[in-house]
Amino acid sequence: MALMLCMETSTERCSVAISQDGRIEGYQEASGDFDHSSKLTLLIKACLQESKREFGDLEAIAVSIGPGSYTSLRVGLSTAKGFCFGLQLPLIALDSLWIIAHGAVQENIDNADALFIPMIDARRMEVYLGVYDQVGIVIEAPNALTLTENSFDSFFVQNRSLVFAGNGAKKIEPLIQSTLARFSSVVSSAKAMPPLAEAAFQQKLFSDLAYTEPVYLKQPNITIAKSRL
Secondary structure, eight states: OOEEEEEEOSSSOEEEEEEETTEEEEEEEEOSSOOHHHHHHHHHHHHHHHHTOOGGGOOEEEEEOOSSOHHHHHHHHHHHHHHHHHHTOOEEEEOHHHHHHHHHHHHTTTOTTOEEEEEEEOSTTEEEEEEEOTTOOEEEEEEEEEOOTTTTHHHHTTTOOEEEESTTHHHHGGGOOOTTEEEOOOOSOGGGSHHHHHHHHHTTOOBOTTTOOOOOSSOOOOOOOOOOO
């Protein structure tokens, strides 16, 4: 059982939670503008104040590791590493897609046969996605996919409900006609992280501070400024 700071920064939303034994004591978020570098530490400070905790009380730091926005993930992980180094705390890196899927599972707890497909927007009709069952077993590993109306036919023929979640799910909704499709309102959020972080802490599934890197799935699209000469 541990007191932890959880940070989710994989998308345009930025959120943090303080959790004790897997239960939320404080939660703060900012959304919509990818301005994580200026907001993340302010959210953490506010969250500690809300939960009446101090940095010295923390026993671990949990962070979403990707996939997701290149810059957003870098901000989250570098902040988490900085706190871990400074406070001598273990780092817990969590799959960003399973964080979303876990949130959707809580909404559909009675649908034991459903598969959960979290999606993170990757521009145009492309998304990062994975397929999980209710307890987190990976049915399809995280990957980048360009969506079409036939993208999930192989799952629908199994006659299992598919629960789509995340900020990329709205892209597939108009393409799917199957009555087996469900669409969750759950998006990336630190609210879903505490039980996952607590389970990882109990199993001592800690990440290496020096070598842990974000999971991108594809190379970032970095443009070079044109010379004005």
